Amino acid sequence: MTDGSIQAARDGRVAIVTIDRPSKLNALTLDMVHEFKDLTEALDADPEVRAIVVTGAGDRAFCVGGDLETLLPAALEARRDILNPDPTQRFLSRVMTPVVAAVEGACLGGGFELLLGTDIRIASELATFGVPETGLGLIAGSGTNVRLPRQVPWAIAMELLLTGESIGARRAYEAGLVNDVVARGAALGRAVEIAAAIAKRGPLASRVAKEVAVRSADITQGFLLEHALNSRVLASEDAREGVRAFVERRSPDFSGA
Numbered sequence: 723m724t725d726g727s728i729q730a731a732r733d734g735r736v737a738i739v740t741i742d743r744p745s746k747l748n749a750l751t752l753d754m755v756h757e758f759k760d761l762t763e764a765l766d767a768d769p770e771v772r773a774i775v776v777t778g779a780g781d782r783a784f785c786v787g788g789d790l791e792t793l794l795p796a797a798l799e800a801r802r803d804i805l806n807p808d809p810t811q812r813f814l815s816r817v818m819t820p821v822v823a824a825v826e827g828a829c830l831g832g833g834f835e836l837l838l839g840t841d842i843r844i845a846s847e848l849a850t851f852g853v854p855e856t857g858l859g860l861i862a863g864s865g866t867n868v869r870l871p872r873q874v875p876w877a878i879a880m881e882l883l884l885t886g887e888s889i890g891a892r893r894a895y896e897a898g899l900v901n902d903v904v905a906r907g908a909a910l911g912r913a914v915e916i917a918a919a920i921a922k923r924g925p926l927a928s929r930v931a932k933e934v935a936v937r938s939a940d941i942t943q944g945f946l947l948e949h950a951l952n953s954r955v956l957a958s959e960d961a962r963e964g965v966r967a968f969v970e971r972r973s974p975d976f977s978g979a
Contacts, residue, residue: 728757735772735921737765744780749789766817772925773917777824777910787831801957809949810942812865814839818933820920824913825849835864843900845891846909852888859964863952868944
């Protein structure tokens, strides 16, 4: 399917959610973003689901972010953040069911932002992680600027946010971004194994343990600030120049305006 979709399957009490657009490296359209939110929140409300695994179709990418042909032009035209209509929420903010990510291949941009909303992360040895948005005159406005500096050391967070350079699975593990690195093709199996182990534990206790951790962090003020400033970036000429340059396969000429 060229337009992409979000698929769900069940393995006992574990739900497996797949970002399914492998021909485009699982890049997200706006419809897919909404579909992911609706599906994961529905699974969170299902008492038969005690853990969720999130992965991408194929072995080339977990998700490379927002689709540059559809999602970004819509945001630039709107001149505001259209991905997060509730400025206090980001990917998986409302999901209190434990979420395990299985990463094969590239995890970039919006895919990286989605990853930061998960609880436990398994990466294949060929996985890569990065935040390339500033190279397009944009910021990663779906939570990365708030979540990332709280999840890895400051210097590594700033390196990812400011340089646009990607890091490999081993360095991501050393930084604490992922929990384990496994052989190519083994990430999903290991993630399901961990999710199944979680699903055997007390479901109320697991949900409450996560809820206390999430709510006590109280990063909604950071999300509000990111949302407001991201809209300023989306309204800038630099954002338009960055996307034009990408489409035209040339280096951008940023003016700072």
